[in-house]
Amino acid sequence: MKIALVGIGKIALDQHVPALAASPDWELAATVSRSGAVDGVEAWTDLDAMLEARSDIRVVSLCLPPVPRFDYAMKALQAGRYVMLEKPPGATLSECALLDRAAHDLQLGIFATWHSREAAMVAPAKAWLADKTITSGRITWREDVRKWHPGQDWVFEPGGMGVFDPGINALSILTEILPRPVHLRAAMLEFPENRQTPIAAHLHLSNGIEADFDWRQEGPQTWSIELETDHGTLALHDGGARLVIDGMASAAPNLALQGEYPRLYARMADLVRTGQSDMDLAPMMLVSDAFTLGRRVPVAPFHF
Numbered sequence: 001m002k003i004a005l006v007g008i009g010k011i012a013l014d015q016h017v018p019a020l021a022a023s024p025d026w027e028l029a030a031t032v033s034r035s036g037a038v039d040g041v042e043a044w045t046d047l048d049a050m051l052e053a054r055s056d057i058r059v060v061s062l063c064l065p066p067v068p069r070f071d072y073a074m075k076a077l078q079a080g081r082y083v084m085l086e087k088p089p090g091a092t093l094s095e096c097a098l099l100d101r102a103a104h105d106l107q108l109g110i111f112a113t114w115h116s117r118e119a120a121m122v123a124p125a126k127a128w129l130a131d132k133t134i135t136s137g138r139i140t141w142r143e144d145v146r147k148w149h150p151g152q153d154w155v156f157e158p159g160g161m162g163v164f165d166p167g168i169n170a171l172s173i174l175t176e177i178l179p180r181p182v183h184l185r186a187a188m189l190e191f192p193e194n195r196q197t198p199i200a201a202h203l204h205l206s207n208g209i210e211a212d213f214d215w216r217q218e219g220p221q222t223w224s225i226e227l228e229t230d231h232g233t234l235a236l237h238d239g240g241a242r243l244v245i246d247g248m249a250s251a252a253p254n255l256a257l258q259g260e261y262p263r264l265y266a267r268m269a270d271l272v273r274t275g276q277s278d279m280d281l282a283p284m285m286l287v288s289d290a291f292t293l294g295r296r297v298p299v300a301p302f303h304f
Contacts, residue, residue, distance in 0.1 A: 001027070001058050001059060002029035002030075002059075003027065003058070003059040004028075004031065005020070005031050005032070006061065006063065007063035007086075008031050008032075008036025009036060013038075015260075016063055019261035023266070025265065025269035029056070030044060031043050031044065032045070032046070032050050051075065057081065059082045059083070060072075061268075063086045070095040073085065077103055077108055082108055082109045082271070083108070085099075085113060087113055087169070089112035093284060093288055096281055096284065097281075108275075110278075111268050111279075112278065112279045112281065114280070115169070115261060116169035116170070116239060118260035118261075119240025120241050121236060121250065122177060126177040129229065131179070131231075132229035134180075134227055135228045136209065137209035137210070138226045139226075140222050141169070141170040141214075142215075143217055144216070144217055144221065145163075156192075156195040156196060158196050160196075160197050162195070162196075162197025163198050163200055163201050164197075168283050168284065169223075170225060173225060173240055174209075174283075175283050183286075184203060184293060185205065185293075186204040186295075187203045187290040189291075190297050191297070192298075192300065193300065195302055198294075201213040203286075203290055205286075223239035223240075
């Protein structure tokens with residue numbers, strides 16, 4: 001199937017383009033970007049022009065920042081195309097609900113992707129927790145914004161989400177693996193004096209789960225979820241790539257099965273073939289709740 005990739009930045013070049021190139025399901029037929037391009041692929045700077053000229057392209061994958069994404073997604077749906085959304089699926093929950101409704105009304109499919117859910121050991125963790133009761137937990141998600149978003153000031157602008165840009169990855173795993181939903185009880189958000197979104201966050205969730213997100217960590221990065229249950233402990237490390245149950249590490253996954261974005265595109269192919277949507281917004285709901293309930297704490301200015 002032919003697909004167009006919109007927004008040719010770091011994440012598109014690092015993840016989406018290689019995943020599409022390796023997929024038996026997809027042909028990257030066009031790109032849309034103000035400045036980026038992919039060698040050997042037809043490049044456009046205007047989405048409307050591409051949609052009008054390339055009626056053979058069935059699917060549009062959006063890698064834009066969250067704020068402008070809604071207008072692009074709605075245009076693609078109204079032009080009769082299936083839509084795939086990079087995480088988070090929109091800048092607001094109401095935008096996401098409108099897109100989901102539009103896809104339904106137009107008898108098309110839309111996919112809110114959560115790439116961290118496709119990490120190798122997330123599914124085994126979910127299976128082990130299925131019959132357990134969570135008694136407490138600790139999420140530690142600390143990384144260096146300068147490494148992952150070098151000079152990208154939009155992440156600190158309204159709608160950019162700040163530290164929740166990576167933190168929502170942890171929440172996407174948590175909401176996938178827990179046998180029952182959790183909700184937010186309280187939050188503390190650290191805002192640099194010169195920025196509009198938080199650089200760190202501390203969340204208090206139900207079931208005794210605490211979360212620590214921070215974008216100021218240098219050196220090794222930390223992406224871990226540790227859960228205590230009524231029948232033992234489970235820990236996911238390295239963003240879901242490594243699983244430890246009761247202190248014993250699970251066998252290393254088959255390397256052929258690794259790859260978050262290849263799995264996302266395989267799932268998108270299934271959705272197109274079956275005419276279905278997948279718009280799970282549970283991770284985004286927790287982030288929205290954090291901004292609603294969060295106590296704001298000013299911290300030192302941040303500069304790239």
